[in-house]
Amino acid sequence: MSLDPAAADPAEPDAPPSPLPGGGAPLQRDLIAGLEKGLAVIEAFDQERPRLSITEVAERTGLTRAAARRYLITLAHLGYVQQDRKLYGLTPKVLRLGQSYMHSARLPRVIQPLLQKLAYALQEASSAGVLDHDDVIAVAAASAGRVVSATLQPGTRVPAYCTSNGRVLVAAMPDEAMDAWLARQSLQPLTPHTVTNRERLRLELLRTRANGYTTIDQELELGLRTIAVPLKNYRGDTVAAMNVSVHATRMRMEQLVEQCLPPLLHAQAQLRTLL
Numbered sequence: 001m002s003l004d005p006a007a008a009d010p011a012e013p014d015a016p017p018s019p020l021p022g023g024g025a026p027l028q029r030d031l032i033a034g035l036e037k038g039l040a041v042i043e044a045f046d047q048e049r050p051r052l053s054i055t056e057v058a059e060r061t062g063l064t065r066a067a068a069r070r071y072l073i074t075l076a077h078l079g080y081v082q083q084d085r086k087l088y089g090l091t092p093k094v095l096r097l098g099q100s101y102m103h104s105a106r107l108p109r110v111i112q113p114l115l116q117k118l119a120y121a122l123q124e125a126s127s128a129g130v131l132d133h134d135d136v137i138a139v140a141a142a143s144a145g146r147v148v149s150a151t152l153q154p155g156t157r158v159p160a161y162c163t164s165n166g167r168v169l170v171a172a173m174p175d176e177a178m179d180a181w182l183a184r185q186s187l188q189p190l191t192p193h194t195v196t197n198r199e200r201l202r203l204e205l206l207r208t209r210a211n212g213y214t215t216i217d218q219e220l221e222l223g224l225r226t227i228a229v230p231l232k233n234y235r236g237d238t239v240a241a242m243n244v245s246v247h248a249t250r251m252r253m254e255q256l257v258e259q260c261l262p263p264l265l266h267a268q269a270q271l272r273t274l275l
Contacts, residue, residue, distance in 0.1 A: 162216065
Protein backbone atom coordinates (compact mmCIF):
# COMPACT_ATOMS: atom_id res chain seq x y z
CA MET A 1 0.00 0.00 0.00
CA SER A 2 1.37 3.43 -0.92
CA LEU A 3 2.34 5.83 1.87
CA ASP A 4 2.09 8.86 -0.42
CA PRO A 5 -0.44 11.27 1.17
CA ALA A 6 -1.66 12.20 -2.30
CA ALA A 7 -2.21 8.55 -3.18
CA ALA A 8 -4.23 8.08 0.00
CA ASP A 9 -6.75 10.66 -1.16
CA PRO A 10 -8.79 9.08 -3.99
CA ALA A 11 -10.21 11.22 -6.73
CA GLU A 12 -13.66 12.59 -6.01
CA PRO A 13 -15.08 13.69 -9.36
CA ASP A 14 -18.34 14.89 -7.80
CA ALA A 15 -16.65 16.94 -5.05
CA PRO A 16 -16.15 20.67 -5.57
CA PRO A 17 -12.60 21.73 -6.37
CA SER A 18 -10.42 22.69 -3.40
CA PRO A 19 -9.75 26.39 -2.92
CA LEU A 20 -6.60 27.68 -4.52
CA PRO A 21 -3.83 29.19 -2.32
CA GLY A 22 -4.92 32.67 -1.29
CA GLY A 23 -8.52 31.97 -2.25
CA GLY A 24 -9.86 31.20 1.21
CA ALA A 25 -9.59 28.45 3.80
CA PRO A 26 -8.74 25.01 2.36
CA LEU A 27 -10.92 21.98 2.93
CA GLN A 28 -9.89 19.90 5.92
CA ARG A 29 -9.41 16.79 3.76
CA ASP A 30 -6.73 18.63 1.76
CA LEU A 31 -4.55 19.36 4.80
CA ILE A 32 -1.69 17.08 5.86
CA ALA A 33 -1.75 17.14 9.64
CA GLY A 34 1.71 15.59 9.95
CA LEU A 35 3.35 18.43 8.05
CA GLU A 36 1.51 21.02 10.14
CA LYS A 37 2.63 19.38 13.39
CA GLY A 38 6.21 18.90 12.21
CA LEU A 39 6.51 22.60 11.41
CA ALA A 40 4.97 23.42 14.80
CA VAL A 41 7.78 21.43 16.45
CA ILE A 42 10.39 23.47 14.59
CA GLU A 43 8.64 26.71 15.58
CA ALA A 44 8.64 25.65 19.25
CA PHE A 45 12.33 26.59 19.49
CA ASP A 46 13.15 30.27 19.91
CA GLN A 47 15.73 32.66 21.33
CA GLU A 48 14.50 32.22 24.90
CA ARG A 49 14.37 28.41 24.67
CA PRO A 50 16.87 27.19 22.06
CA ARG A 51 17.04 23.73 23.69
CA LEU A 52 13.94 21.80 24.71
CA SER A 53 13.09 18.45 26.22
CA ILE A 54 10.47 16.16 24.72
CA THR A 55 8.02 17.21 27.44
CA GLU A 56 8.62 20.91 26.73
CA VAL A 57 8.09 20.42 22.99
CA ALA A 58 4.84 18.59 23.73
CA GLU A 59 3.66 21.43 25.98
CA ARG A 60 4.54 24.12 23.43
CA THR A 61 2.90 22.36 20.48
CA GLY A 62 -0.11 20.69 22.12
CA LEU A 63 1.14 17.25 21.08
CA THR A 64 1.25 14.21 23.30
CA ARG A 65 4.69 13.36 24.64
CA ALA A 66 4.80 10.22 22.49
CA ALA A 67 3.94 12.19 19.34
CA ALA A 68 6.48 14.92 20.15
CA ARG A 69 9.14 12.23 20.56
CA ARG A 70 8.37 10.75 17.14
CA TYR A 71 8.47 14.15 15.43
CA LEU A 72 11.80 14.98 17.07
CA ILE A 73 13.27 11.62 16.04
CA THR A 74 12.08 12.20 12.46
CA LEU A 75 13.48 15.74 12.34
CA ALA A 76 16.77 14.49 13.78
CA HIS A 77 16.89 11.76 11.11
CA LEU A 78 16.36 14.46 8.43
CA GLY A 79 19.09 16.65 9.93
CA TYR A 80 16.92 19.53 11.19
CA VAL A 81 17.27 18.70 14.89
CA GLN A 82 20.14 17.45 17.02
CA GLN A 83 20.01 15.74 20.42
CA ASP A 84 22.25 16.41 23.39
CA ARG A 85 21.35 13.98 26.15
CA LYS A 86 17.70 14.73 26.97
CA LEU A 87 17.55 18.07 25.18
CA TYR A 88 16.97 18.87 21.52
CA GLY A 89 17.97 21.88 19.43
CA LEU A 90 17.70 23.01 15.82
CA THR A 91 20.59 22.56 13.39
CA PRO A 92 21.80 25.05 10.76
CA LYS A 93 19.95 22.98 8.15
CA VAL A 94 16.75 24.74 9.25
CA LEU A 95 18.16 27.88 7.59
CA ARG A 96 17.52 26.21 4.23
CA LEU A 97 13.80 26.81 4.76
CA GLY A 98 14.33 30.56 5.09
CA GLN A 99 16.89 30.64 2.29
CA SER A 100 14.40 29.01 -0.04
CA TYR A 101 12.09 31.97 0.51
CA MET A 102 14.81 34.59 0.21
CA HIS A 103 16.09 33.08 -3.05
CA SER A 104 12.74 32.40 -4.67
CA ALA A 105 10.30 35.06 -3.44
CA ARG A 106 9.81 38.12 -5.59
CA LEU A 107 9.36 40.62 -2.75
CA PRO A 108 12.94 40.54 -1.35
CA ARG A 109 14.46 40.55 -4.83
CA VAL A 110 12.47 43.62 -5.85
CA ILE A 111 13.06 45.55 -2.64
CA GLN A 112 16.76 44.83 -2.03
CA PRO A 113 18.30 47.01 -4.80
CA LEU A 114 16.33 50.12 -3.77
CA LEU A 115 17.00 49.37 -0.11
CA GLN A 116 20.75 49.35 -0.77
CA LYS A 117 20.51 52.55 -2.78
CA LEU A 118 18.60 54.22 0.06
CA ALA A 119 21.00 53.03 2.76
CA TYR A 120 24.12 54.17 0.90
CA ALA A 121 22.60 57.53 -0.03
CA LEU A 122 21.81 58.26 3.62
CA GLN A 123 24.77 56.36 5.05
CA GLU A 124 22.39 54.71 7.50
CA ALA A 125 20.81 51.28 7.92
CA SER A 126 17.57 50.34 6.20
CA SER A 127 15.34 47.28 6.25
CA ALA A 128 12.02 46.01 4.92
CA GLY A 129 9.66 43.68 6.72
CA VAL A 130 6.35 41.87 6.59
CA LEU A 131 3.85 41.12 9.36
CA ASP A 132 3.71 37.59 10.76
CA HIS A 133 1.02 37.44 13.46
CA ASP A 134 2.37 39.68 16.24
CA ASP A 135 5.87 40.14 14.86
CA VAL A 136 7.68 41.70 11.93
CA ILE A 137 10.10 39.56 9.93
CA ALA A 138 12.83 41.36 8.00
CA VAL A 139 12.90 40.19 4.38
CA ALA A 140 15.63 42.56 3.17
CA ALA A 141 18.22 44.84 4.76
CA ALA A 142 21.18 47.08 3.94
CA SER A 143 23.56 48.75 6.36
CA ALA A 144 25.97 50.90 4.33
CA GLY A 145 28.63 49.87 6.82
CA ARG A 146 26.66 51.17 9.84
CA VAL A 147 25.97 48.58 12.52
CA VAL A 148 22.95 50.07 14.29
CA SER A 149 21.19 46.97 15.62
CA ALA A 150 21.49 43.21 15.37
CA THR A 151 17.76 43.11 14.56
CA LEU A 152 18.33 44.73 11.17
CA GLN A 153 19.18 41.52 9.32
CA PRO A 154 17.14 39.43 6.87
CA GLY A 155 15.22 36.77 8.75
CA THR A 156 15.18 38.52 12.12
CA ARG A 157 11.89 38.71 14.00
CA VAL A 158 10.92 41.64 16.26
CA PRO A 159 7.67 42.64 18.01
CA ALA A 160 5.41 44.75 15.83
CA TYR A 161 3.97 46.94 18.59
CA CYS A 162 7.24 48.76 19.33
CA THR A 163 8.84 48.93 15.88
CA SER A 164 8.29 51.36 13.02
CA ASN A 165 7.77 48.71 10.35
CA GLY A 166 5.36 46.92 12.65
CA ARG A 167 3.23 49.96 13.39
CA VAL A 168 3.02 50.86 9.71
CA LEU A 169 1.81 47.36 8.87
CA VAL A 170 -0.72 47.19 11.71
CA ALA A 171 -2.01 50.68 10.88
CA ALA A 172 -2.83 49.42 7.38
CA MET A 173 -5.32 46.90 8.80
CA PRO A 174 -9.07 47.59 8.80
CA ASP A 175 -10.28 48.98 12.14
CA GLU A 176 -11.82 45.72 13.32
CA ALA A 177 -8.69 43.70 12.55
CA MET A 178 -6.45 46.34 14.13
CA ASP A 179 -8.51 46.37 17.34
CA ALA A 180 -8.42 42.56 17.50
CA TRP A 181 -4.64 42.65 17.03
CA LEU A 182 -4.29 45.24 19.80
CA ALA A 183 -6.47 43.26 22.20
CA ARG A 184 -4.22 40.21 22.09
CA GLN A 185 -0.92 42.04 22.56
CA SER A 186 1.15 41.69 25.71
CA LEU A 187 2.76 45.12 25.74
CA GLN A 188 6.06 44.50 27.49
CA PRO A 189 8.32 47.49 28.34
CA LEU A 190 11.43 46.53 26.39
CA THR A 191 12.96 49.92 27.26
CA PRO A 192 11.81 52.84 29.44
CA HIS A 193 10.47 54.44 26.22
CA THR A 194 8.24 51.55 25.08
CA VAL A 195 4.57 52.44 24.71
CA THR A 196 2.68 49.93 26.88
CA ASN A 197 -0.67 51.70 27.22
CA ARG A 198 -3.11 50.09 24.79
CA GLU A 199 -5.16 53.22 24.12
CA ARG A 200 -2.05 55.32 23.54
CA LEU A 201 -0.74 52.70 21.13
CA ARG A 202 -4.04 52.77 19.25
CA LEU A 203 -3.72 56.55 18.90
CA GLU A 204 -0.18 56.09 17.58
CA LEU A 205 -1.49 53.62 14.99
CA LEU A 206 -4.24 56.00 13.90
CA ARG A 207 -1.68 58.81 13.63
CA THR A 208 0.53 56.54 11.55
CA ARG A 209 -2.37 55.78 9.22
CA ALA A 210 -3.21 59.48 8.83
CA ASN A 211 0.40 60.63 8.29
CA GLY A 212 1.50 57.80 6.02
CA TYR A 213 4.62 57.16 8.10
CA THR A 214 5.72 56.63 11.69
CA THR A 215 8.73 57.20 13.91
CA ILE A 216 9.99 55.18 16.88
CA ASP A 217 12.29 56.64 19.52
CA GLN A 218 14.17 53.88 21.38
CA GLU A 219 11.14 51.71 22.10
CA LEU A 220 12.73 48.46 20.90
CA GLU A 221 16.33 49.20 21.88
CA LEU A 222 17.99 52.06 23.68
CA GLY A 223 19.82 54.23 21.16
CA LEU A 224 17.77 53.01 18.16
CA ARG A 225 15.57 55.48 16.29
CA THR A 226 13.63 54.53 13.17
CA ILE A 227 11.23 55.94 10.62
CA ALA A 228 9.10 53.78 8.32
CA VAL A 229 6.63 54.00 5.45
CA PRO A 230 4.27 51.38 4.00
CA LEU A 231 5.13 49.69 0.72
CA LYS A 232 2.05 49.39 -1.45
CA ASN A 233 1.39 47.55 -4.68
CA TYR A 234 -0.28 49.08 -7.73
CA ARG A 235 -3.72 48.34 -6.21
CA GLY A 236 -2.86 50.32 -3.08
CA ASP A 237 -2.59 47.28 -0.80
CA THR A 238 0.14 47.44 1.84
CA VAL A 239 2.39 44.40 1.27
CA ALA A 240 5.43 45.36 3.35
CA ALA A 241 7.07 48.24 5.22
CA MET A 242 10.45 49.92 4.83
CA ASN A 243 12.43 51.87 7.39
CA VAL A 244 15.62 53.80 8.02
CA SER A 245 17.35 53.25 11.35
CA VAL A 246 19.85 55.57 13.03
CA HIS A 247 21.66 55.78 16.34
CA ALA A 248 20.22 58.33 18.75
CA THR A 249 23.62 59.95 19.30
CA ARG A 250 23.89 60.79 15.59
CA MET A 251 20.45 62.16 14.83
CA ARG A 252 17.59 63.88 16.66
CA MET A 253 14.01 62.85 15.91
CA GLU A 254 13.38 66.10 14.00
CA GLN A 255 16.41 65.41 11.81
CA LEU A 256 15.25 61.84 11.25
CA VAL A 257 12.03 63.08 9.67
CA GLU A 258 13.63 65.94 7.73
CA GLN A 259 16.51 63.94 6.27
CA CYS A 260 15.11 60.43 5.90
CA LEU A 261 11.38 60.77 5.11
CA PRO A 262 11.77 62.34 1.62
CA PRO A 263 14.12 59.56 0.35
CA LEU A 264 11.84 56.94 1.90
CA LEU A 265 8.80 58.37 0.11
CA HIS A 266 10.75 58.48 -3.16
CA ALA A 267 11.70 54.81 -2.80
CA GLN A 268 8.11 54.03 -1.86
CA ALA A 269 6.85 55.60 -5.09
CA GLN A 270 9.40 53.70 -7.18
CA LEU A 271 8.50 50.38 -5.60
CA ARG A 272 4.75 50.85 -6.08
CA THR A 273 5.11 50.23 -9.80
CA LEU A 274 7.12 47.05 -9.16
CA LEU A 275 5.15 45.33 -6.38
